[in-house]
Amino acid sequence: MYASDRSRLQALIERFSQFGATANGGVTRLSLSKEDVSARDCFVEICKELGMDIKTDDMANIYATLPGKKECPPIVIGSHLDSVEKGGRFDGVLGVLTGIEAIRTLKDNNIELEIPLMLVNFTNEEGARFDPAMMSSGVIASKFNREEMLTSSDKNGITFQEALQASGYEGEQENRLTEALAYIELHIEQGPVLAAKDCNIGVVEGVLGMVCYEITVTGESNHAGTTPMSMRKDPMIVASRLISSLHEQLGKIDDKLVFTFGRMNVTPNIHTVIPNKVVFTIDSRHQSPEVMRQVEKVLTGVAAEENGCRIRPVKLWGRDTVFFDEAICDEVEKSCHNFGYSFNRMFSGAGHDAQYIASIIPSAMIFVPSIGGKSHCEEEETEFEDCAKGADVLLRTVLALQTKFSRSTLNQY
Numbered sequence: 001m002y003a004s005d006r007s008r009l010q011a012l013i014e015r016f017s018q019f020g021a022t023a024n025g026g027v028t029r030l031s032l033s034k035e036d037v038s039a040r041d042c043f044v045e046i047c048k049e050l051g052m053d054i055k056t057d058d059m060a061n062i063y064a065t066l067p068g069k070k071e072c073p074p075i076v077i078g079s080h081l082d083s084v085e086k087g088g089r090f091d092g093v094l095g096v097l098t099g100i101e102a103i104r105t106l107k108d109n110n111i112e113l114e115i116p117l118m119l120v121n122f123t124n125e126e127g128a129r130f131d132p133a134m135m136s137s138g139v140i141a142s143k144f145n146r147e148e149m150l151t152s153s154d155k156n157g158i159t160f161q162e163a164l165q166a167s168g169y170e171g172e173q174e175n176r177l178t179e180a181l182a183y184i185e186l187h188i189e190q191g192p193v194l195a196a197k198d199c200n201i202g203v204v205e206g207v208l209g210m211v212c213y214e215i216t217v218t219g220e221s222n223h224a225g226t227t228p229m230s231m232r233k234d235p236m237i238v239a240s241r242l243i244s245s246l247h248e249q250l251g252k253i254d255d256k257l258v259f260t261f262g263r264m265n266v267t268p269n270i271h272t273v274i275p276n277k278v279v280f281t282i283d284s285r286h287q288s289p290e291v292m293r294q295v296e297k298v299l300t301g302v303a304a305e306e307n308g309c310r311i312r313p314v315k316l317w318g319r320d321t322v323f324f325d326e327a328i329c330d331e332v333e334k335s336c337h338n339f340g341y342s343f344n345r346m347f348s349g350a351g352h353d354a355q356y357i358a359s360i361i362p363s364a365m366i367f368v369p370s371i372g373g374k375s376h377c378e379e380e381e382t383e384f385e386d387c388a389k390g391a392d393v394l395l396r397t398v399l400a401l402q403t404k405f406s407r408s409t410l411n412q413y
């Protein structure tokens with residue numbers, strides 16, 4: 001077991017937090033911006049010093065590979081260097097920097113790998129400058145079409161294609177990550193669970209499935225003073241009863257189900273007029289496809305006529321639960337046991353590059369605790385000691401997988 005160098009990792013995190021540093025201790029490092037390119041340059045420089053080969057693909061994803069003794073597909077560690085506007089110093093970048101620390105620790109201990117080890121920086125994970133999020137992992141996993149992505153533009157009208165060309169990091173399509181033995185992404189939790197359970201590490205088994213429905217209740221507008229209560233077709237009253245009823249029905253399905261009535265629009269939204277239309281959304285997430293089916297049954301079942309109003313649900317979008325590779329999750333858990341770190345098996349409620357990469361490469365994630373559960377803000381914080389524990393678990397997992405693959409899969413190479 002090899003422990004990472006705490007102070008070296010802290011210095012590296014602090015060095016990268018200078019790229020796009022904000023006045024309040026956060027970073028603004030939008031994808032392919034000047035600040036992002038500076039961070040990329042620094043990443044490439046460090047990887048070259050470590051003897052790694054650098055390639056980029058047609059989405060400007062950067063691949064740095066430490067050769068192994070065998071010529072075979074690599075084990076991959078990846079995440080993203082870009083951030084949201086006024087984001088934190090850990091989101092994304094930590095998965096790349098703990099990868100660098102893992103390789104430095106290997107060098108410290110004169111360990112030569114059998115299998116190549118690749119570090120990846122995925123372009124535009126946040127989707128903060130160019131919609132959608134997880135754009136480039138999505139393109140290489142065939143979730144998105146590259147030609148369509150090229151036309152996505154930022155708030156200044158600059159297209160992704162223009163930013164890609166100006167960055168100097170646009171490479172060849174043939175360099176895309178297509179084949180690897182495993183993909184591991186370390187990330188901050190971005191939620192309060194690990195800290196609340198006093199755990200060092202999250203063993204992430206997948207990404208929660210979700211659905212988002214929009215429910216429209218249509219009634220009839222009329223004068224707020226002259227229309228007797230018994231003669232109204234008021235969608236606001238119907239909608240509020242419906243929300244209470246859904247809260248009760250969905251609350252009984254499963255303890256771990258989360259759901260949010262996040263948006264409501266009232267028409268015409270005037271205090272002297274009975275509304276004629278109320279539209280609200282419900283976002284719901286859970287790991288079990290069966291639970292999500294029950295949720296959808298409840299939501300599609302609300303279609304009705306009530307008190308003169310019409311209720312109609314429409315599904316806006318959904319995603320199936322992504323399950324990570326069990327064998328890799330088990331190795332992450334064993335790594336926690338080996339170091340004596342407390343851990344929690346969990347699902348991610350947020351999206352990550354790993355959810356798309358999982359469709360082409362066996363994948364898993366490692367979470368480290370977020371202080372106060374805060375993320376996508378300048379107050380985002382993780383203890384440096386927890387970052388180092390994450391790096392320990394990451395390296396031990398890579399070494400365990402390499403031993404396993406060397407014994408089995410590699411006979412074919």
Ligand SMILES: [Zn+2]
Pocket residue numbers: 080091092125187
């Ligand atoms: Zn992230």
